[in-house]
Amino acid sequence: MIESTPAASPSATIDRRPISGRRVDLAHGAYTASIASVGASLRFLRHEGRDLVVAFDADEVRPAFRGAMLAPWPNRVVDGRYTFAGVDYQLALTEPSRGHALHGLAAWSDWELVASSTASATFQVVIEAQDGYPFRVQVAATYTLDDDGLRTEVEAVNLGDTDAPYGTGPHPYLVAGEGRVDDWTLELPASKVLTVTPDRLSPIAVEDFEGDDTRHFDFRTPRTIGDTFIDHAFTDLATDAHAGQVVVRVTSPGGTGVAMHWGDGLPWVQVHTADQPVPELDRLGLAVEPMTCPPDAFSTGTDLVVLAPNTPHRVSWTIAAL
Structure with missing residues (x-):
């Protein structure tokens, strides 16, 4: 057997x-x-x-x-x-x-x-x-x-x-402190934005902040994000004189904050306010994604x-x- x-x-x-x-x-x-x-x-x-x-x-x-x-x-x-x-x-x-x-x-x-x-x-x-x-x-x-x-x-x-x-590029969602994206202050040293179609977010053109449709993307002077919707790539990034790198800062009303900085090879950054249809997930963090290249x-x-x-x-x- x-x-x-x-x-x-x-x-x-x-x-x-x-x-x-x-x-x-x-x-x-x-x-x-x-x-x-x-x-x-x-x-x-x-x-x-x-x-x-x-x-x-x-x-x-x-x-x-x-x-x-x-x-x-x-x-x-x-x-x-x-x-x-x-x-x-x-x-x-x-x-x-x-x-x-x-x-x-x-x-x-x-x-x-x-x-x-x-x-x-x-x-x-x-x-x-x-x-x-x-x-x-x-x-x-x-x-x-x-x-x-x-x-x-x-x-x-x-x-x-x-x-x-x-x-x-990475895909972190930065958290400044208490509250949500609307409450936080953003400092983004970019002077140009890649505009996109509203439905598919397909790239249209790289523009400065002179027009009515783009000036609300200008965060070179730190200001509160409020209800601004952002899911765009930015470029023409200025280097911080002290740090010697590109620096993006997000701060809360309570004084806490987070910074992301990088050097050569990342001339673009995607910023997204993380808008979601589910209230408890909506605008929990600010995506800051330094990239080697733009969308498409x-x-x-x-x-x-x-x-x-x-x-x-x-x-x-x-x-x-x-």
Whole structure:
């Protein structure tokens, strides 16, 4: 008689990690942070226990793109169509309501943790060649806490034999303190905005703040956001004379605040007031997304990064308490 081997217990193969991916907690001085491996997402960032970004739970499906790393493009590719090196491509439409390809291909991938310490962690993902994006690109994101806040560095390497189109940026929702977006003061050192269609948010033109339709986007002099709706990309960014970098500041009436600053390689920033139809979720935080390129750069070529084979591309930014 042949004896059968008992089947392995189902529990032996169950993945017990949180639904948002492997959780890595960091700490340095007054700062704490947590990164989730799905999307290499910033799950929370706190200073002396105060939230600096809108957080989400480890056992929660990340709400939309909250805190996610965006690659190989940030924002939208209109209709998912673009031409690169004379070849036409069609991406999957991941924003069905507007008919666009939104925020790249890595935001829902489970990134591999390749290095970690008490105050730093590096996650890595390979974006495999596929329909619409037949390029193989490796992206690494390193999060580091220090006295100046949370610094994120992103490095991309084209693993293929031909040039690849590329762009990146983060998607944090900054929290100034008590209240909501309407209550906070924004300082945004941009002198131009990319106007968009009201229905699909498709880019129209880069404009200054002289017109009636654009002057309400001028936050070079800090002022309260109020009921202003923003889901736009800004450029022509001025460098802070003291910091030597672009600095965006969001402050609350109580005097607390948060800043985000960055250097070369990120000439655009998307700002979004996080308007939601559900009252308890509406305008909880202000999305501030420094980007290597504007929306639809795959189509227009504006500030598009062309990754040569085996040539690293790096950018970084920092979020800090005020």
